[in-house]
Amino acid sequence: MAIIKFPDGMKWGAATASYQIEGATSEDGRGPSIWDTFSKTAGKVVNGDNGDVACDSYHRYEEDIEIMKDLGITTYRFSVAWPRILPEGTGEVNQAGLDFYHRFVDKLIEIGIEPMCTLYHWDLPQALQNKGGWGNRETIDAFVSYAELMFKQFEGKIKYWITFNEPWCASFLSNYLGAHAPGFKDLQLATNVAHHLLVAHGKTVKKYRELNNEGGQIGYAPNVEWNEPFSNKQEDIDACRRANGWFIEWFMDPVFKGEYPSFMTEWFKEKEGVTVPILAGDMELIAQPIDFLGINYYTGSVSKHTDEGLLHHEQVNQGYQKTDIGWNVFPEGFYKVLVYIKDMYGNIPIYITENGSCYNDEPVNGQVKDKGRITYLRQHLTALRRAMDSGVNIKGYMTWSLLDNFEWAEGYSMRFGIVFVNYRTLERTKKDSFYWYKQTVKNNFIEI
Ligand code: BGC
Numbered sequence: 001m002a003i004i005k006f007p008d009g010m011k012w013g014a015a016t017a018s019y020q021i022e023g024a025t026s027e028d029g030r031g032p033s034i035w036d037t038f039s040k041t042a043g044k045v046v047n048g049d050n051g052d053v054a055c056d057s058y059h060r061y062e063e064d065i066e067i068m069k070d071l072g073i074t075t076y077r078f079s080v081a082w083p084r085i086l087p088e089g090t091g092e093v094n095q096a097g098l099d100f101y102h103r104f105v106d107k108l109i110e111i112g113i114e115p116m117c118t119l120y121h122w123d124l125p126q127a128l129q130n131k132g133g134w135g136n137r138e139t140i141d142a143f144v145s146y147a148e149l150m151f152k153q154f155e156g157k158i159k160y161w162i163t164f165n166e167p168w169c170a171s172f173l174s175n176y177l178g179a180h181a182p183g184f185k186d187l188q189l190a191t192n193v194a195h196h197l198l199v200a201h202g203k204t205v206k207k208y209r210e211l212n213n214e215g216g217q218i219g220y221a222p223n224v225e226w227n228e229p230f231s232n233k234q235e236d237i238d239a240c241r242r243a244n245g246w247f248i249e250w251f252m253d254p255v256f257k258g259e260y261p262s263f264m265t266e267w268f269k270e271k272e273g274v275t276v277p278i279l280a281g282d283m284e285l286i287a288q289p290i291d292f293l294g295i296n297y298y299t300g301s302v303s304k305h306t307d308e309g310l311l312h313h314e315q316v317n318q319g320y321q322k323t324d325i326g327w328n329v330f331p332e333g334f335y336k337v338l339v340y341i342k343d344m345y346g347n348i349p350i351y352i353t354e355n356g357s358c359y360n361d362e363p364v365n366g367q368v369k370d371k372g373r374i375t376y377l378r379q380h381l382t383a384l385r386r387a388m389d390s391g392v393n394i395k396g397y398m399t400w401s402l403l404d405n406f407e408w409a410e411g412y413s414m415r416f417g418i419v420f421v422n423y424r425t426l427e428r429t430k431k432d433s434f435y436w437y438k439q440t441v442k443n444n445f446i447e448i
Pocket of ligand 1: 017020165166169223296354400407408416
């Protein structure tokens with residue numbers, strides 16, 4: 001047995017997102033979002049599930065905060081539902097929506113948990129989608145106005161802001177692969193969306209600086225994977241470079257270097273005739289300095305060249321363990337991607353804004369023995385510490401997720417929580433992983 005210790009001051013937390021946990025989708029003036037529409041479209045979500053009730057956290061937030069208190073976390077990452085604040089996306093403000101988040105944030109602060117707020121975790125107001133959504137540049141200014149309202153409202157209360165969660169998912173997964181709302185399959189549209197999200201991010205950061213929020217910090221949270229070349233053949237190395245580049249460089253080069261990765265944009269142009277709709281001034285806006293980088297990491301793979309598909313890349317089965325959603329358990333990818341990001345972009349402070357696993361264990365006599373999740377967490381925290389020893393500037397770690405919740409296109413069929421939610425009774429049961437993580441938070445070390 002060995003002990004892996006984390007530095008003093010390491011922040012430990014858990015994460016969730018509004019549409020995945022809140023429910024109450026038509027209460028207190030909330031407008032519809034693209035996820036309400038998408039989940040109610042036949043065939044889009046497993047079992048026809050939707051977020052109408054979810055974990056009912058809109059009503060049960062005090063119980064959830066009690067759970068966090070017991071867990072001992074110092075930080076809680078949550079997202080705000082834009083259509084609760086502005087039911088039409090712009091224009092009239094819904095006071096009841098603001099009041100809900102004030103009650104919630106006040107309670108967190110009262111018990112000493114730092115709120116980390118994501119402004120956009122995918123629930124775009126449907127009214128804006130009706131005008132073209134993120135494919136329409138006007139959505140950028142609508143977002144900046146919403147963000148400004150939130151900054152002003154929560155000044156002094158919320159000190160950590162994240163503009164966008166996983167812009168790759170909100171663009172390519174949602175508008176090219178069609179798996180998430182709004183569900184289009186159009187690569188040019190998805191590329192436009194990705195660009196508009198990045199411009200909206202930069203404009204929002206600029207606005208935040210103008211407001212001079214003392215002591216506050218702002219960043220964003222891209223999702224990354226790691227593709228390790230199957231062989232040292234150049235074609236396998238190139239295929240992995242593209243697969244990684246789609247997640248990493250596409251969404252980080254513009255922010256950190258003020259330019260898109262040409263090896264990716266040229267590939268898109270030559271292969272699919274797709275270009276990025278850059279207007280004068282866009283790249284300067286996107287490249288506003290940020291205070292921290294959020295990283296969401298779940299999986300990776302060994303991959304090689306194929307003549308097919310958008311990126312001419314495919315995974316190779318190397319016998320890795322898989323979680324219940326079918327993703328490889330690939331902790332070495334966590335280490336590698338973090339070191340890669342440091343080498344590429346320097347020593348920016350990093351928060352792991354999501355890391356966790358899907359295991360669908362259920363309670364037996366009141367106990368959920370989710371051994372797989374504990375192993376996953378232990379392995380990933382070991383890899384994280386290794387990255388820290390290699391100089392990656394990690395400030396904190398937030399596990400996904402506090403609660404089992406609405407897992408997007410998988411509905412309620414896939415569970416990522418360290419707390420089990422019975423979707424019939426809405427009762428919460430702390431899993432074995434909850435108690436393991438609680439011990440980790442308290443000790444600031446893990447045993448391996
Ligand atoms: C998202 C979460 C999601 C999780 C597991 C991330 O892509 O930010 O909302 O539940 O991964 O799929």
